[in-house]
Amino acid sequence: MAKRVLMSGNIAAAEGAILAGCHAFFGYPITPQNDLLEHMSRRLPPLGRIFVQTESELSAINMVLGASAAGFRAMTSTSGPGFSLQQEGISYMAGMELPAVIVDVMRAGPGLGSIGGAQGDYFQATKGGGHGDYRVLTLAPASAQEMMDLTMLAFELADKYRNPVVVLADGFLGQAMEPVAMREPVAELPGKPWAITGARGRPKNVLNSLELEPADLEPRMQALVQKFEMMRQNEVRYESLDLDDASMAIVAYGSASRSAMTAVHMARQEGLRVGLLRPISLFPFPYQALSDLAQRVDDFLVAELSFGQLVEDVRWAVGPNHRVELVNRLAGVRLSAEEILEAIRKMAR
Amino acid sequence: MAQTKAAKSDTILFAAPQSLEDVPLHYCPGCGHGIVHRLIAEVVDKLGIADRTVCVASVGCSAINYLYFKFDGLESSHGRAPASASGIKRCRPDLIPFTYQGDGDLAAIGTAEIVHACARGENITVFFINNAIYGMTGGQMAPTTLVGMHSTSTPGGRNPALAGYPIKVCEMLSTLEGPAYIARVSIYNPAQVRRAKQAIELAFRTQLAGLGLALVEVLSPCPVGWGVEPVQAMDWLVEHMLPQYPLGEYKVTEAVQALKEVKGHA
Numbered sequence: 001m002a003k004r005v006l007m008s009g010n011i012a013a014a015e016g017a018i019l020a021g022c023h024a025f026f027g028y029p030i031t032p033q034n035d036l037l038e039h040m041s042r043r044l045p046p047l048g049r050i051f052v053q054t055e056s057e058l059s060a061i062n063m064v065l066g067a068s069a070a071g072f073r074a075m076t077s078t079s080g081p082g083f084s085l086q087q088e089g090i091s092y093m094a095g096m097e098l099p100a101v102i103v104d105v106m107r108a109g110p111g112l113g114s115i116g117g118a119q120g121d122y123f124q125a126t127k128g129g130g131h132g133d134y135r136v137l138t139l140a141p142a143s144a145q146e147m148m149d150l151t152m153l154a155f156e157l158a159d160k161y162r163n164p165v166v167v168l169a170d171g172f173l174g175q176a177m178e179p180v181a182m183r184e185p186v187a188e189l190p191g192k193p194w195a196i197t198g199a200r201g202r203p204k205n206v207l208n209s210l211e212l213e214p215a216d217l218e219p220r221m222q223a224l225v226q227k228f229e230m231m232r233q234n235e236v237r238y239e240s241l242d243l244d245d246a247s248m249a250i251v252a253y254g255s256a257s258r259s260a261m262t263a264v265h266m267a268r269q270e271g272l273r274v275g276l277l278r279p280i281s282l283f284p285f286p287y288q289a290l291s292d293l294a295q296r297v298d299d300f301l302v303a304e305l306s307f308g309q310l311v312e313d314v315r316w317a318v319g320p321n322h323r324v325e326l327v328n329r330l331a332g333v334r335l336s337a338e339e340i341l342e343a344i345r346k347m348a349r
Numbered sequence: 350m351a352q353t354k355a356a357k358s359d360t361i362l363f364a365a366p367q368s369l370e371d372v373p374l375h376y377c378p379g380c381g382h383g384i385v386h387r388l389i390a391e392v393v394d395k396l397g398i399a400d401r402t403v404c405v406a407s408v409g410c411s412a413i414n415y416l417y418f419k420f421d422g423l424e425s426s427h428g429r430a431p432a433s434a435s436g437i438k439r440c441r442p443d444l445i446p447f448t449y450q451g452d453g454d455l456a457a458i459g460t461a462e463i464v465h466a467c468a469r470g471e472n473i474t475v476f477f478i479n480n481a482i483y484g485m486t487g488g489q490m491a492p493t494t495l496v497g498m499h500s501t502s503t504p505g506g507r508n509p510a511l512a513g514y515p516i517k518v519c520e521m522l523s524t525l526e527g528p529a530y531i532a533r534v535s536i537y538n539p540a541q542v543r544r545a546k547q548a549i550e551l552a553f554r555t556q557l558a559g560l561g562l563a564l565v566e567v568l569s570p571c572p573v574g575w576g577v578e579p580v581q582a583m584d585w586l587v588e589h590m591l592p593q594y595p596l597g598e599y600k601v602t603e604a605v606q607a608l609k610e611v612k613g614h615a
Contacts, residue, residue: 023440024436024439024440026436050439050440052435052439052469054465055461055462055464055465056461058429058432058461059429059432059462059465060432062426062429062432062433062436062462063432063433063435063436063439064436065425065432065433065436066405066423066432066433066436066437066438066440067436067437067439068436069423069433069436069437070436070437070440070441070444071440072440074440088426089426089429092424092425092426096424196421196422196423196437196444197421197441197444198400198401198402198403198420198421198443198444199399199400199419199421200401201400204418204419204420204421204422205421205422206416206421206422206423206424207422207423207424208406208413208415208422208423208424209424210412212413
């Protein structure tokens with residue numbers, strides 16, 4: 001049995017990155033992800049790997065871009081305001097087809113907002129976020145264990161698709177301490193013949209997103225579209241709880257899904273036939289799973305720590321013939337199981 | 350190719366550098382980029398580092414200059430080339446990345462990146478082309494546009510009360526501990542072109558010796574942006590830019606000085 005270690009979600013993500021062969025971390029301090037950056041500053045140099053605290057999140061994402069272009073697994077971590085600054089670099093990396101992992105430990109906002117955990121970066125992470133047509137794979141951990149596991153998966157998928165991958169966590173997940181079963185380090189990393197390694201014994205490699213002729217850019221963008229379609233086909237991930245006989249389904253991800261799980265258990269004790277569908281991949285979103293579920297479930301309750309972002313995707317998935325309601329808290333306030341249970345009772349009446 | 354044609358004569362007196370692609374450059378007549386590209390290619394050839402060199406382009410007229418070199422190339426977003434080049438160099442110390450940035454890229458939108466790359470003493474090479482104008486977007490005011498100078502966004506001439514003063518990049522960055530070599534050169538006549546090449550070579554050798562960041566600012570003409578003929582642009586540069594941007598070495602660490610004094614080198 002794997003060794004279990006008590007650690008915060010942020011540190012679990014850092015350790016997951018190290019296990020996944022992340023060679024370089026570039027980041028800027030921002031609450032609530034600081035312990036991830038601090039942990040990397042202690043862990044990476046003794047391993048002969050790279051840690052740089054940069055002057056801004058902009059610089060961090062562009063150092064990630066350089067390290068990735070050179071063929072290395074590289075990452076940054078940040079929170080809302082920094083994530084906004086990094087959209088430029090993420091868009092460039094999507095256009096240049098460069099792998100990268102960005103951990104966004106979401107805080108409340110807009111603006112400077114507050115440092116409490118929230119889920120308001122959902123649209124930004126799942127619908128593109130930066131300029132132009134692109135998507136990033138977005139994974140939503142719901143425990144310290146998944147902070148580790150999904151960060152490892154993020155590196156794998158980033159290389160597989162040559163595309164940035166966002167691990168969309170939040171302040172609650174980042175800070176909470178939980179036991180984590182340690183994983184084995186990734187033994188072999190994929191080859192990257194496209195990387196910038198010096199034009200020795202091969203034609204030069206150029207990594208760019210620019211095509212001055214629209215006729216040259218369109219096929220490149222079509223290829224990106226096909227790649228995003230492949231992600232939709234292959235990378236949908238979700239977890240189901242108590243849905244077999246359910247007449248009502250809660251949809252929640254990340255730390256909100258933890259309260260939702262408790263609420264489901266409490267509701268079941270009251271004889272309410274409630275289950276939970278927890279999206280693990282937010283892009284691609286489990287539209288089909290929800291659409292299938294809508295064949296046999298009447299009502300949907302969306303629990304999220306934002307003012308109604310996830311709920312839009314759920315409404316889209318289940319169509320107009322179902323009741324879809326929202327239970328949420330904002331601004332870094334915790335959404336309790338009791339509040340979700342009350343919403344379940346109200347909807348069941 | 351130029352080399353093939355030249356090879357027909359008995360003695361090759363002049364040929365295109367090996368590291369330069371044999372393709373037409375897109376630059377306007379009288380632009381300085383072509384000269385600087387050639388100098389970089391000549392130095393890379395001389396040092397024998399083409400298989401390790403990486404051109405990190407920027408945003409502006411030279412955004413696609415990786416198409417003109419035979420070594421590896423990387424695009425970067427506006428102003429961030431020093432960060433991307435640092436990312437490469439930190440992971441692959443054996444590679445020789447250089448950034449190639451205009452005045453808008455380096456001295457406006459990218460000031461944070463260049464200042465902190467200098468402060469950290471990143472072991473990269475920076476070529477900073479100062480033509481006192483935004484060329485690519487049609488001749489707007491640059492951070493280095495001179496006081497009183499006309500541009501498409503300073504129609505009455507740059508008025509410091511409204512638009513501030515030009516930034517002197519070499520002077521500013523040479524106050525930092527991190528950089529190893531900072532120099533300002535120009536290309537307005539053959540003697541200056543030779544000096545520019547010496548500075549470019551020393552900048553690469555600074556990186557090869559692992560001595561820290563080297564930056565060479567090149568005062569370069571933009572006849573179209575300035576609204577003058579190519580030949581007059583060289584005179585305009587001498588008359589107007591040199592007094593504001595004096596040529597010379599602004600920072601030479603002892604280690605770089607020792608490198609300079611190695612016999613047979615610049």
